[in-house]
Amino acid sequence: GNSVTQMEGPVTLSEEAFLTINCTYTATGYPSLFWYVQYPGEGLQLLLKATKADDKGSNKGFEATYRKETTSFHLEKGSVQVSDSAVYFCVRTQGGSEKLVFGKGTKLTVNP
């Protein structure tokens, strides 16, 4: 099928810690992959994207690399800030479709 599995939260880190949120997808077709972020009380914002294998998406210090061999798209940031506290969603397109398939989301809390 077309699914996305991301690590269960919540994740709690101290400021300046290293962040990894794991995400894997089912290898159906050649999806585009995205990370969306949802800050408290707000809608979803596109954080970064990768449209083909080996692409690296990056934005605001976050990075994720499209790994076809491991069907993964892990989100990383070298030094998190309190303002990064949010829910992060790993997302794929569904083959032959405009539909987005979301993971369940990972809540990140960064403490000062």
Added chain:
Amino acid sequence: DAGVTQSPTHLIKTRGQQVTLRCSPKSGHDTVSWYQQALGQGPQFIFQYYEEEERQRGNFPDRFSGHQFPNYSSELNVNALLLGDSALYLCASSPDRRTYFYGYTFGSGTRLTVV
């Protein structure tokens, strides 16, 4: 540049009633999709509109219907509301149906509570 605008922001309805939610896409975007996000879950695709027609539909009953207007704005209608329809309803727009490349721009959503 205004992003995706949704109205109302919050809504309380009674079981069995009908509701209409509205969305104005980002300027330059002609494709509108609707998603339902239950509390603590990822959004689920309801349907997509392009050129005033429903192009794709997710696994939602016929109680969920929509419309797209010539100016690309859209409405989501839900009939015979159930308690389980309580959720955040998100509208998302993209240019020229190229979601695979652009992703979507999401609105802040309408929080629907059915009592």
